[in-house]
Amino acid sequence: xxxxxxxxxxxxxxxxxxxxxxxxxxxxxxxxxxxxxxxxxxxxxxxxxxxxxxxxxxxxxxxxxxxxxxxxxxxxxxxxxxxxxxxxxxxxxxxxxxxxxxxxxxxxxxxxxxxxxxxxxxxxxxxxxxxxxxxxxxxxxxxxxxxxxxxxxxxxxxxxxxxxxxxxxxxxxxxxxxxxxxxxxxxxxxxxxxxxxxxxxxxxxxxxxxxxxxxxxxxxxxxxxxxxxxxxxxxxxxxxxxxxxxxxxxxxxxxxxxxxxxxxxxxxxxxxxxxxxxxxxxxxxxxxxxxxxxxxxxxxxxxxxxxxxxxxxxxxxxxxxxxxxxxxxxxxxxxxxxxxxxxxxxxxxxxxxxxxxxxxxxxxxxxxxxxxxxxxxxxxxxxxxxxxxxxxxxxxxxxxxxxxxxxxxxxxxxxxxxxxxxxxxxxxxxxxxxxx
Numbered sequence: 001x002x003x004x005x006x007x008x009x010x011x012x013x014x015x016x017x018x019x020x021x022x023x024x025x026x027x028x029x030x031x032x033x034x035x036x037x038x039x040x041x042x043x044x045x046x047x048x049x050x051x052x053x054x055x056x057x058x059x060x061x062x063x064x065x066x067x068x069x070x071x072x073x074x075x076x077x078x079x080x081x082x083x084x085x086x087x088x089x090x091x092x093x094x095x096x097x098x099x100x101x102x103x104x105x106x107x108x109x110x111x112x113x114x115x116x117x118x119x120x121x122x123x124x125x126x127x128x129x130x131x132x133x134x135x136x137x138x139x140x141x142x143x144x145x146x147x148x149x150x151x152x153x154x155x156x157x158x159x160x161x162x163x164x165x166x167x168x169x170x171x172x173x174x175x176x177x178x179x180x181x182x183x184x185x186x187x188x189x190x191x192x193x194x195x196x197x198x199x200x201x202x203x204x205x206x207x208x209x210x211x212x213x214x215x216x217x218x219x220x221x222x223x224x225x226x227x228x229x230x231x232x233x234x235x236x237x238x239x240x241x242x243x244x245x246x247x248x249x250x251x252x253x254x255x256x257x258x259x260x261x262x263x264x265x266x267x268x269x270x271x272x273x274x275x276x277x278x279x280x281x282x283x284x285x286x287x288x289x290x291x292x293x294x295x296x297x298x299x300x301x302x303x304x305x306x307x308x309x310x311x312x313x314x315x316x317x318x319x320x321x322x323x324x325x326x327x328x329x330x331x332x333x334x335x336x337x338x339x340x341x342x343x344x345x346x347x348x349x350x351x352x353x354x355x356x357x358x359x360x361x362x363x364x365x366x367x368x369x370x371x372x373x374x375x376x377x378x379x380x381x382x383x384x385x386x387x388x389x390x391x392x393x394x395x396x397x398x399x400x401x402x403x404x405x406x407x408x409x410x411x412x413x414x415x416x417x418x419x420x421x422x423x424x425x426x427x428x429x430x431x432x433x434x435x436x
């Protein structure tokens with residue numbers, strides 16, 4: 001009698017679940033993701049998964065065994081390596097000023113091949129004054145200098161006259177960059193609302209971590225790879241929890257991110273050594289080591305791979321965790337194998353597009369040097385073997401391997417957390433019936 005009652009309750013439970021989700025019987029995980037992410041005809045309520053006691057118990061195990069120890073270690077390491085004091089090198093510092101060109105004429109000496117600009121200073125020690133500044137002549141600068149344009153200037157503090165105190169550095173692009181930033185922020189908030197606002201705060205936290213911890217710690221002599229891993233872990237934890245909330249789903253996504261990040265570090269270090277990459281070919285590497293001799297350029301190269309892959313790893317792991325959560329909401333009886341299989345089918349399409357994006361991003365960064373090699377007509381194997389190109393190849397492929405690994409890792413973790421929810425519920429119901 002009790003078994004028939006349990007059977008009826010289980011059938012009613014599934015029927016009510018399907019009616020709530022508006023999902024036909026027999027169309028569990030296939031349509032769960034399709035409607036949740038694709039067409040929007042049926043809204044899958046994943047809150048039932050987050051509030052499930054079975055899922056909460058399993059996720060607590062993952063959090064206690066994996067996340068808390070790793071995050072604690074990362075925070076402790078960050079505190080230990082936190083750079084004390086400034087990291088500026090006095091001999092490399094230059095005072096700066098900004099101003100707007102009010103007049104422009106040729107330099108008195110034709111041999112100088114320059115123009116004499118009159119600049120009204122908007123910042124610096126002589127703010128508000130008109131000062132003469134020599135600027136590149138029209139045709140000699142990539143972007144011609146015209147009246148009304150804002151300029152960035154360097155200040156020679158040792159000069160005794162205004163004519164010798166200021167020198168041209170570059171165009172001042174502050175206003176257009178600020179405009180682009182405002183448009184970006186409005187677009188993010190307009191589309192994602194409060195979650196978009198949280199994402200912008202997470203972006204600000206990332207910028208602070210990069211400028212106040214990662215770069216200064218490396219310049220102070222800390223191991224670049226360790227700094228990148230510690231900083232990346234803390235950045236991902238803050239970004240994920242701030243953007244998506246402290247939930248079972250975001251905890252699983254963070255676990256998958258950290259696991260894929262660890263694999264990216266191992267692969268990056270191994271292939272950097274195997275390919276004998278020194279890091280000297282990186283732009284600015286020689287200047288960085290000149291003013292900070294303790295920097296390990298090889299470690300810095302791998303650290304760059306780790307930081308570069310972080311954002312894409314975040315995207316992949318959050319998507320995979322969300323997909324498995326929707327699959328489980330659509331079919332609470334789905335077992336681990338079914339959830340992993342369906343999740344991987346979803347992940348394959350995502351990875352195919354993301355990997356292409358990452359490789360093209362690295363190829364785009366190396367485009368000028370690739371054009372030089374093409375003009376020289378050098379053989380492909382010769383070009384790829386040069387450190388400048390090999391470095392970008394290793395970056396792109398190692399980052400892509402980390403992304404590929406993130407899909408099965410996150411999918412497996414998510415499936416372990418939510419598999420067989422309704423079966424475990426039914427197993428526990430007879431005691432409840434008997435007690436009632």
